[in-house]
Amino acid sequence: MRSTSSTYRTSRTGRRAARTAAAVAAGALALSLTACGGDDDKSGGTGGKSTESGSSLTLPRLDGTTLEVAAVWTGDEQKNFKRVLAEFTTRTGAKVTFVPAQDPIVNFLGSKIAGGQPPDVALLPQPGAIKQAVDKGWAQPLGADARSELARNYSQAWQDIGKVDGKQYGAYYKAANKSLIWYNAKVFENAGASEPTTWQELLTTAQTVYDSGVTPFSVAGADGWPLTDWFENIYLSQAGPEKYDRLARHEIKWTDPSVRDALTTLAQVWGKKDWVAGGGTGALQTSFTDSVEQTFTGGDQPKSAMVYEGDFVQVNIGQTKARVGTDAKVFPFPAAGDTAPVVTGGDAAVILKDSPGAQALVKFLASPDAATIQAKLGGYLSPNKNVPNSAYPNEVQRRIAKALIDSGDDFRFDMSDQAPQSFGGTPGKGEWKDLQDFLANPSDVAGAQRRLEADAAAAYGS
Template identity: 80%
Template structure:
């Protein structure tokens, strides 16, 4: 995750589209529709299939075996296995999912050292793609995969899968990481309305607290959720230019803009009664539990709101809450001039070049594969040829439209752009520093100093 910046230096072509996306999201995010029939049809004999007018042709691969590694668990893993099963059915290849651990680069390193690398890996940090290329693990995409990618993806999504001008990654999965989900019964009981500004969010939190419910659930045991909090506040408050500079470490974490963002975050993190279990409880709560505890317990859940991306739907689905009715969502409120939009994603990268591996990545670049997982929920694709009807409800359809409406104008998750040692390793770097800040939100200066020290070491080494 995730959720969920390939070469840190090539990503800057992205432009923010916060106003466009937030506006589109705000229109009908809380609507809920029924499921739609999948309009894809498949020709099992030829391996040629159609979805939304697009066609992908796959070779026969009887007798071949593929291993695919990803840091996906629970419903996300189960749904992806459904996609792999379809590839297996169409080609005859045998496909095995390999559960990976964070950080996946370390996991892959041990596999490669042991002579058993998976054929394909889903890399959740674009910076990890560059590391895989630099270490000569990753293999460039072949002509068929590149053609499918060019047909279905905007240039911006293609570019973040490139290293040194060569295409290595296919962004199979995307995430809108600028959303706050809320328990509709709690909001109703607190006479709450969906906030559009940070101050309105603070007011809503106080109203929820006064109604007898803790306002926020935070999955602080997973440091990446805290980086997402920071990035949304920072992008909206400091603006896209500063965001890009900090993402590239062209300005230091001791910059006044970082102080301002941390001070703003402390308006929530610094109120222990606003956080389910207090800071210590949050630091023992993993992301899935932070979501489910917001939507269980009737009108007295452990919290009224939980911040995270569209992928939280998978966890909401594990409760009895109905998305669009019991569980609703609003865009992350504007802290500065406009609401932020932060995206993430997972890219398929080939580690063992073969006809079968190339065919699988070609399939993952097609609307066929994305439509299968879209129908299962908790998933967004940057593939522009996935039909709206592939998504199971109006909430997801609007999220997908908003994502695609940005075109090439988006801001990618900042921590995913950083070297993994800083932005993507449990117990280290930004993840650990923000966990410490959640524990002690009064230490803004100390947190900045630690962030800068860790960032300087990681960017200096490129690791």
């Protein structure tokens, strides 16, 4: 969804994970999302302690301390995070102010730092942004207490994603399961459509929905990042984990046949204008928020039946008044190749002004106590393995969270988040713009590849 440098590497386990590991993770996701009957997993079986059961987390008293925390979060996401910050204030006495940031956040932080007013902590949405902050001398390493909290609560892969040159700079507070397709349950019921598990089945389901009189997909083309996520899921499934990692590092070119294959597959949806709400032109004017609204407003005659994006779609669904798990249901992104994909994203807490207060806040954000508060409020997913599964407010979220934790280290982080910001994380430029152009003309696969490679080569300096 947004940036990193060419020197970034995924975790050791992530690099060596082969197709079989991806298959296990994808299978766990599919099983957990589609399981019917039986008791929900509400036991909090990961073994963590919620705030209700009594916390062992020790935080210092920080009376008189003032802190600023910046993040590109709005609406309910921002409001719910402020509840977490309020709990930190209750426990420590520190006054914490949330600073709304603009995207890309690295540019926003650069302006704040140039003006002599950096926030104490920033939530960065890309591994590449963390590295940029380190390279510019902005980011400060996490102290022993915060690192210890991370080690207790996170798998090695999630710890490693927050490291630069072996030092821990980021604590991933928020995760995203980005291998999901949400659908209007009433439309599927009326059409007699079923949840697909393969790409070919997805095309069949789309045709069934179309024949019932509803446009199958809403595509958020106005925002470039959802388009990169579409591509990444198809590419990971078809090309496999090793090639995914190599393309993320620009060790293979975007003119590679594997990219051609993924774009050709993607064009099977994007190239059918009657399958996309508003056609290509309309999709390019459709924001991410609009794409969700098009799918879950209008009763059983919405503008679209399905929308692709991560677990965070639930927040937007809630704003349409549709009920998650009843009106709005979800299935794993179908396998376009040998295995179904498991793509993740996330936001890491990074210290910009080192102080006891900033270190304590990041320690708190790395604890199950903080994540449990926001998990209960909905629309949030934590990579913290000690957050009780019972904290999530509905069956769909509990299953998505369990699938993420059960995947362990066998996942792939969002590819565009691993690219330099100028290629993978800037509106109107690089991959975002190139895929918007491809959405407008899905028949020009070769042209899209050439543009992607030219922009990637310029950004990676190769």
